[in-house]
Amino acid sequence: MTESSEAARSKAAEFARAHLDDVIALTEELVAAPSENLPGDETRPAEVVRAWLPRLGLPEAVTIAAEPHRPNLLITIDSGRPGPRLGICGHLDTKPVGDAAAEWKTDPFTATTVGDRMYGLGTTDMKGAVAAMLVAGAAFDQVKDAVGGSLTLILTADEEYGSVYGAEYLVRQGALDVDGIVLGEPSGVHEDWDAIRVVSRGISCFKVRVFGTQIHSSISDQFPVVNAVEHMARLYCGFKERFRPRYPEHPLCGSGPTLNVGVKTLGGVGFGVNAGLAEFWSDVRTTPGMDLETFQQDVTAALRTAAAEIPGIRYEVEYAPNLTWIEPTEVPADHPLTVACVDAGRRVLGREIPLAAFPGASDAYPFQHIGGIPTIASFGPGWLTPAHGPNEWISLSSLRQAVEIYAHLAVSYCFGC
Secondary structure, rough: OOOHHHHHHHHHHHHHHHOHHHHHHHHHHHHOOOOOOOOOOOHHHHHHHHHHHHOOOOOOEEEEEEEOOEEEEEEEEEEOOOOOEEEEEEEOEEOOOOOOOHOOOOOOOOOEEEEEEEEOOHHHHHHHHHHHHHHHHHHHHHHHHOOOOOEEEEEOOOOHHHEEEEOOHHHHOOOOOOOOOEEEEEEEEOOOOOOEEEEEOOOEEEEEEEEOOOOOOHHHHOOOOOHHHHHHHHHHHHHHOOOOOOOOOOOOOOOOOEEEEEEEEEEEEOEEOOOOEEEEEEEEOOOOOOOOHHHHHHHHHOOOHOOOOOOOOEEEOOOOOOOOOOOOOOOOOOOOHHHHHHHHHHHHHHHOEEEEEEOOOOOOOHHHHHOOOEEOOOOEEEEOOOOOOOOEEEEEEHHHHHHHHHHHHHHHHHHHO
């Protein structure tokens, strides 16, 4: 770093530290703006963001939306001079709250702080990161004239249900003018900031539907009927035992793909009816080097072998339309994005953050595989562990750290480290 770059870095960091209360307040407002997906409607958090932009001294957002209720916001802080163009991205939607009365200990739409934890739907996944990006963007705005290049805050819709209205739509519209993107997904699993996740594992989702004989249950013992639930259960157990999809070894994915053979089951009509239809759903998190054709061959082979032990079984496989195959992604360790993330983490946390794989899929797929934009899968505050469940939380300390980390990241990247 040159003397001028260090001065810019210092000024940006000083601004970030002076506005740490803003990241807490903004996260609270975003949590109070529901955006569950499904059904999918990001208008309320988008309104919160727009209201905060003038308060932070940031330019107006450009809204790009396939449907009015699925807004994507782009906020660009541009130096007006040539230089690297960084995108930092967060999504505005959340998973559904689920059974709030039975499982949540606090109101999921009211940010509730207990000690160093803020509870609420979307705190860690990932409205807290969105708030940190916005405050960090304001810090970068203070030094943009000394830095060059640009920082674009990319706030997407629909990440939790395939990104069709979000990242994929932005890419297909040619809306992004950035050289690289860092996603603010929670990078902690066991502790805050425990890795910079340069690999985004892919995903393939499918249903196995099993057919039986739907008749009155009182006469099921008088005819050669098939109970679809029974056959489905046997097929599920046999498939789970045999399904071992092929994959190449990868240094950051030592355990290979994650197999969730039964994420959901359905079957039957109810009392009085012999089950004529049942199904189980499977969710597989894939690793770099796997491909759809080989994967589907492995699914077919394992099902066929399991079904051979169940006389009279009839079944079919249906892949989820938007989740048939989301390709894994990877950014090399020596890429400027990775180097800038490592540098920012070291400066704020005082330690070297190791590289690792993100356990799930993310917006990295549409950005990198469809749009050709290198994308870090996860470098954000909070833990992935409480995401997608009741009593979601994020640490206040990681939120505050994220503001300064993102400010350093932007300066490092735009100065070319």
